[in-house]
Amino acid sequence: MAEFGAHLTGSVQTARPTYFEVIAQEGLMIALRPAMQYTCKILAERNPEHLGWLFRYADELYTILDSLLQHHFLLTTAASFSENFYGLKRVVIDGKGREDKTLSLPWKQHLLSMFCLVVMPYIKIKMEKLFHTFKEEDIDGYLTSTSDPLTRLKKTFLFVYPLVHMSWEGSALAYQMAYLFKKSDCHSPFVHLSGVKLSNLTRADMLNLMTKNETETQETTSGMNWLLEYSKKFLAVSAHGISQGLSVAVFFLQFLEWWYASENQESRIAVTSLPTPPPPSLSVEHDNGKFKSNICPICNRPLTNDTAISTSGYVFCYPCIYGYVKKHQCCPVTKYPTLHQHLIKLYLPD
Template sequence: MAERGAHITTTSASDDRPSIFEVVAQESLMAAARPALHHIVKVLAESNPSRYGTLWRWFDELYTLLDWLLQQHYLSWASASFSENFYGLKRITLGKEVGQRNLPRKEYWKSLLLLVLIPYLRVKLEKIVNRLREEQDYSIQNPTSFHKRCYKAILASYPFVKLGWEAWFLFYQLRYILWNGKNHSPLLRLAGVQLTRLTMEDLHAMEKQEEMTNTLSNAVSLSQRIRSILKKALGAVALSVSSSLSLGVFFLQFLDWWYSAENQETLKSLNNLPVPPPPIHFELETYSPLLPKLKTVCPLCRKVRVNDTALGTSGYVFCYRCAYYYVKTHQRCPVSGYPTELQHLIKLYTPDG
């Protein structure tokens, strides 16, 4: 029995097929980088909403653009993603020899799209589902309306869709371990590639490719030289990002572990926001455009508040309907600008109510 499973943890020197631990480790590398960077941007947005609030609202798109530049550089240079190259792996076409140097154009674009777009779409889908769950708990829609029934159908089917997705990946991993499958992930299968180890010939070829690029850049026309400069600039940005990620990858993994294991600390960090600056004194002639003079008036609708609701992130009080739709649309407090979600709405009960 031990001999049958020995190939799972050990590989011979002549075997170019990576072990399951290598392929899982390279996948967890980028998976750990995203939540760590997300937390850093969140801390910056909470400390200075006016300066870093845009980074927080457009984090998914900015991260996807950065990931696109990074993966495009490594796929064209090393025929591998950043994490695969970090662990000494490369991609080759299914059924081809191990000595293949560069990916064909078709496999290159499929690999790039699957590496970048699938994580982006998955994150967006999870956010949509979480928003629908919050709307189901806090919304004031008619429970028999068409939209409400659609929300319930999506929320009821999503766990089964996620289970099927995870089972699909688990099946490929078990086949890779037990039956020596060529791919540990269905995304590699869809891209038409498989992973193999880098050889000394591959390393020498990458060094020669850099030397040839530097040599040819001295004997080209002006338009080609401009294009080469732009390409080098993008490559330099991707290389600098990859170098910083290489140096800080273990630190990012530690941050990911810390904030996933210490849930109570994470909840405290959400609630311990800095105190907003005091409003302008209303007895003076100056007038704040954000806050009304009367304490019983909602800052949004400028009418007497109905169903008083405070935001847990800033403490300002609004009408429930005003606060709900504003937070749902902008994900921030309308007065202080702090990042705010629907679960931060707090109902206030008056003594005579």
């Protein structure tokens, strides 16, 4: 079946994958996230009022879809989606260094693999965004208080995170170098943490996977209820379709990642693509009631430290709009997707 080892990189396979194969399968998963984010961004730009939440929760949506995909492939092929795409499998290593070559992962290795494949990248992305948010607060002078416990915690995070990030990337580089020079069987610290190593699929493995799939299909049709049966079939067909499609579109995904690299930096919205909202009149209806053009729509007081949102053009008090965007990631009036880099301070003449 094409689902199993959809992209074999050579006609002669050895047990140990090449450095190109292990790096290429990691690059494949890195390319999928920007493609997902770009799709959510386009939908949010087309209908910001109703689909803006796709942009705000793009990371969560990707994590949910990624967890379903990885769970299916780990359960059926003993490999992640990208590893199976390049014809690789995960081999369990016990405490004595012996290999379990069966095409099934114990639940311990399965759960550890899910944690390293899905949860760890999500935590890393959220930590990076949190670091940039706290850095902006520090630059704007909001982290000057030494008596506030939350402020001290944020400043501690600003000091500790670069060290954690350096250790994270440094350990990954060290494992890759050790794997390249055949000093280690694991190319990544997270593969090592999962208690497995990567190996190439053999012809016998692929035949066993096909037989296993046919057997499970027969058992499902004979004994399971219809809802669970169709759920498993839908997940299997979806995973198979993605694997088949990517065998043709993988280079197109890489092209998208390069083409939209600058536009996707910090997951920015293209401001010019959003429809121009109507200008505020002297009295405009809003969630908080009526407000005038020189009144902040959030606090209903005269504007202080005027700050405009580039996505909509509306003006607010800087402390008000900063806190609102941090919590809701949208404009309070138009509901257009908005991030902190869309805030523009206005310096009026005396």
